[in-house]
Amino acid sequence: MIQVRGISFSFKKGRPIFAGLNLEASPGEFLVLTGHSGSGKTTLLRLLQMEIFPEEGEVNVAGHSSKNINSKKLVSLRRSIGVIFQDFRLINSMTTSENVALTLKVTGVSQKWLAERVLRTMGEIGIANLAHFYPEELSGGEKQKVAIARAIIGKPLLLLADEPTGSLDPEASRGIIGLLRKINIGGTTVLLASHSVSLFEGDRYRILKINNGLLAAHRDNGG
Amino acid sequence: MAVRSKKDSLSGFWGRAVAGCSLIFSFLFLFIIAGRNVMTIADDFRKEMSIQVYFDRAISPEEIAQAQLVIRNMEGISEVKFISSEDALKFMQMEFGSSLFSELQTNPLPPSFEIKLDRDHQALKQVRKTADSLRAIPNVTEVDYAGELLGKVERLRELVIYVGLVFLGLISLAATAVVSNAAQILYFREKEKIEVMRMLGATDFYMARPLIIKGTLIGVISALIAILISLAIYLALGNEFMRIEFVPVEIILAVMGWAGLWGAYGGYSGYARGRKQRISG
Known part of the structure; x- marks a missing residue:
């Protein structure tokens, strides 16, 4: 699902973030990416979304290579990836159901199927009762569930989550991780960036740590 | 409440863009009326000579x-x-x-x-x-x-045509600038929404479409308002004072079509400028 081979990357006039980083993830895996603040977790997720490109090496996600991707393939790649952020990035002028529907709307899914799929997905996440609320009326945990529903409604092959529990209390955080695990069991590959790994103890996750621009196994619970 | 206030502010924002373009197009229509007047006088002189x-x-x-x-x-x-x-x-x-x-x-x-x-x-x-x-x-x-007078009339005719072309160019640039700036400001107001749509796999055309549609509407509506303003000024001056009729329907339709096209271009250019700044920023 993910092959990152020997990538180097640095921001303009900045120190190198990665120098020869490698990463492999098989379909259906649940990877947790950890590291101190500024270690490059978010940058790696942006490289996987091909929002930015490596100076050297290659990123390959779901068959799309950073070496020969064009704008048309980029659109196709983004439609096969679901993304979740710490700050949710919900659109405040839209209701939660409209936010969730947006993923399908941009791909041109007909209105007929839209409502049904939105309600079904929101039901699966357990937020069907929030369909007519605006994001500003929701708690942090509820907002993140809406963001998850929006990320998975298009049935992505890969789900990227950048500090999805960063602004939530421990109980809400456990709920979100449980939900992501359930999605992962359904077959979706999950790559989650988090500065804390305490939430992942005792479960079947592969945890990798970014240190000095390279990845190393932090702990492998599942074997 | 917050949503409504944002909508109100946006409608006021587009209203200002329409007002700006209407003013610009009113100058164009008044120039067309004045220009046609001069051309008719010149043609009459030629005919009578x-x-x-x-x-x-x-x-x-x-x-x-x-x-x-x-x-x-x-x-x-x-x-x-x-x-x-x-x-x-x-x-x-x-x-x-x-x-x-x-x-x-x-x-x-x-x-x-x-x-x-x-x-x-x-x-x-x-x-x-x-x-x-x-x-x-x-x-x-x-x-x-009357060679000397005919020469002056011909120079006046040429002047009207050249000034008209320059004026049309300036009007096009001014109208595009107004629409493009409006679209660019809207891009930044809607930046988060556009970024989310990009992340979800929206194409550039999908994201630019609302700005292109709004730009087209601004162009067409502004041209229509400008026609009404010009008509009011034309009637206020008195029809008998003028030697010619009001701007013909073909020219009105052509200007509206042209305004719509430039509006659409302004909408897209605002999106492209906003996107460029996002990338370089």
Whole structure:
């Protein structure tokens, strides 16, 4: 699902973030990416979304290579990836159901199927009762569930989550991780960036740590 | 509440863009009216203009008939009117009073032809060419036409056309700038929404579409408002004061179409500028 081979990357006039980083993830895996603040977790997720490109090496996600991707393939790649952020990035002028529907709307899914799929997905996440609320009326945990529903409604092959529990209390955080695990069991590959790994103890996750621009196994619970 | 206030602020924002473009297009329509007025006056002058060909007073009737035949066969001649010496004197007496001419022993006025040119031969260059041909006819003593005035009218015509083209260019740039800036500001207001859509796999066209549609509407609505403003000014000045009718429907439709196209381009350029700043920023 993910092959990152020997990538180097640095921001303009900045120190190198990665120098020869490698990463492999098989379909259906649940990877947790950890590291101190500024270690490059978010940058790696942006490289996987091909929002930015490596100076050297290659990123390959779901068959799309950073070496020969064009704008048309980029659109196709983004439609096969679901993304979740710490700050949710919900659109405040839209209701939660409209936010969730947006993923399908941009791909041109007909209105007929839209409502049904939105309600079904929101039901699966357990937020069907929030369909007519605006994001500003929701708690942090509820907002993140809406963001998850929006990320998975298009049935992505890969789900990227950048500090999805960063602004939530421990109980809400456990709920979100449980939900992501359930999605992962359904077959979706999950790559989650988090500065804390305490939430992942005792479960079947592969945890990798970014240190000095390279990845190393932090702990492998599942074997 | 917050959503409503954002919508209100956006409608005010687009309202200002429409007002700006309406003002710009009103100048265009008023220029079209004024320009057409000048062109009509210039065309009328050309149409009314005639060439006077004077002959030697000793010319015989046969020679006059011969000259008339030559003139009628010349290219671009639409009307030839013979004015005998006697008719010329009668005309002068009517104009200035018969007492002025009572002392004269002989008629000093020469016979002449008053010649009018067809529409395709009314330009100064062609009038000069025709006058040269007329001078070459035997017994012609003088060829007279309002060359200097015709030259001024032609320069005025050219000026209207050149100024019109420059004006049209400036109007296009100004209208595009207004729409493009409006679209760019909207891009930044809607930046989060656009970024989310990009992340979800929206194409550039999908994201730019609302701005293109709004730009087109701004162009068309502004042109329509400008027509109403121009009509109000035209009527206030008084129809009888003007020599021509209001802007014809074909030109109104052409300007509206053109305004819509530039509006669409402005909408897309605002999106492209916003996107470029996002990438380089």
